[in-house]
Amino acid sequence: MVMTTIASAFIWIAAIYELIKPSKEQNNRKIIVLTSLGTLSTLVITISLFQNMLGV
Helix, strand or coil: CHHHHHHHHHHHHHHHHHHCCCHHHCCHHHHHHHHHHHHHHHHHHHHHHHHHHHCC
């Protein structure tokens, strides 16, 4: 769980770093991939936290 959280944080940092670049230097495919991976990892973390709270 800790590794997933750290990986998710690094994915979001990379996505933000790509988004703050000037428009001409941005790689749209990279932004889409990083955002998708970030969303998926955040969903996994959220589901895991709810399962732990409910004791499932």
